[in-house]
Amino acid sequence: MTRAPVHLTRRHLLAGIGLATAGPAAGLRAQPQRPQTLAIDATPVPLRLGPNRDETAVWSLRTDHTPPLRFRQSEAVEVALHNGLPAPLVLNWHGIDGVPSIEPLTARRPALPGETDRFLLPLRQAGTFLCDARPLGDGLAQSSPAQALIVEERTPVEVDRDEVMLIEDWRLDAEGRPIAPGAGGKTVGAPLYLVNGKPSLDLTLRPNDRLRLRIINACQRNAIALGIQNLDVRVIAIDSQPAEPFLARNGRLVLAPGSRVDAVLDATPPAGTTSAVTLHDGGSPRQIARLHVSAEEPPRSAPLPTPAPLPSESLPARPDLKTALRVDVPLAAPGGTPTSWDVPTHFNMSSNPAFRVKRGRTVVLALTNPAATPTAFHLHGHHFRLLDRLDDGWKPFWLDTVLVDAGQTQRIAFAADVAGAWLVETMAVEWSAPRQVQWFAVE
Structure with a gap:
């Protein structure tokens, strides 16, 4: 599908940004014998929008839990997704790594209107996650919905x-x-x-x-x-x-x-x-x-001490850059790069993967943005380090999404530690820009 290029009329404030997302690598643990259940009903619900706060029906992910969704680390959740919308639907779980069975498009086919998709969602890591229905959302009658997912730590964090x-x-x-x-x-x-x-x-x-x-x-x-x-x-x-x-x-x-x-x-x-x-x-x-x-009685006479780091599990302390597979990944310009990227509605597993890698090997991706505006890159199933310009170090946090400024290149490194077929996504930070995808194989 040919897409017209985006021409910006203003300068975007987000040049040279490195702060984005991070997530878990998959250390396998035994799951509880009795998984919790989570019913998700994709359906129109009333919401007040616009300058006059008029009520209108918008697409939503309604659940049988009070939002935000909250579970405990190491629980497993049996998800039943019912598609009550007039368009195909597939969920994307931001931050949940190493679970190829929930991967949109490569493992989970879209649920058609009226269908129910059932799958097991293991919650191996604590943190703040996001569930959305955006992979097939471009050009629909309405915006696709999202829900927060909170997985609480085994040992509670000291907060009020x-x-x-x-x-x-x-x-x-x-x-x-x-x-x-x-x-x-x-x-x-x-x-x-x-x-x-x-x-x-x-x-x-x-x-x-x-x-x-x-x-x-x-x-x-x-x-x-x-x-x-x-x-x-x-x-x-x-x-x-x-x-x-x-x-x-x-x-x-x-x-x-x-x-x-x-x-x-x-x-x-x-x-x-x-x-x-x-x-x-x-x-x-x-x-x-x-x-x-407020002027209420304080819970303590002095502020709490500086918080200790949260427990970190499973991710390697240092990526092995010497033996890494290195891949150049030009991000899709607004008009698309037909030989490599495609819109999600045209995604087909018969297409060649962006790369193949043996399980356990480090991968370094050079992400080059040819667009005239910052572009977001999202890696599914794994989290990465953002490398310094000369590959002589990395930022001290893990990400699964990064913004690459116009005309710039960012290098990221991740351990391909879970076999499966995984997506990568790119989209310019502009409302009219298309979401585009490729896939890669960990074997």
Whole structure:
């Protein structure tokens, strides 16, 4: 399918960004004998959108659990996905590595309208995950839905509050109806952002409270930056993988589409202080949340000490770059690269993989962005290190998504430690840009 190139009319704020997602490698553990059940019904539900907050029916992932979905590490979940939408549907689980049986398109065929897809979802690692129905979402009647998935650590983290901030963007047509991204769609206006399905999030903290804030960029295309005032923002995990705790500079976080960041915030300002959370997307900044310190009795006389690192499991400490398989991966420009990338609706396992690799070997991918705007790259089934420019080191966190600036190349390294057929995705950070995919084989 031929796609028209995207011509930008503004400069994107996200040049040279490296912060995105990370996730687990698959250390095998015995699963509980009695898996929990999770019924997911993809169906229209009412939501208030637009400047007048008019109620309209939007596509959603409705579940038999109160959102966000919460389970415990090492549990297994029997998922029953019923497609009540008028289009084929397949789920994508951001951050859950090493489970080839849940991989969209390569292992799970799309569920047709009216069908129910059943599969087992092992939750081997704790963290903040994202489930969405976006792989086939381009050009549909509406945007595809998303849900947060929280897997709690075996040993609870010392916090007073544990909250999710799931940020979604909506675009409306001239009649005020929500529309989907992708090339060839209708003209759209500025994005409308919702936090946990509402225009904003308000949280009240007691003095010296510790908040674990799980921030999820569930936007369809937009990369975003968040600024949190008056509070130290200490990052403890990125995209489902623990990070050595570090302070975000100036309380600022940048997230690619699909990225997740877990941050710890201590309510140390005086009672009555309100901290605004501001979203930046290259347009006018907008406030999307407020964190208010109340005058209630504090739970302790002093703030908690600096948090210890979360337990890290299974991922190698050092990637073996000397014996790595090295592959050049030109990312798809908005018009597509017909010899390598294709839209998900045209995906076919009979096509040649981008590469094949023996299980256990390190892979280094050179990601080159020929587009005129930053482009997101997402690796399925594995997580990677973002390498330094000369391959002489790497960033001290794990990712599964990275933004590659216009005309730039980023190198990533990962251990191909689980056999299977896995997707890679790319899309320019622009509403009209298509999502495109390839696959690779670990043998």
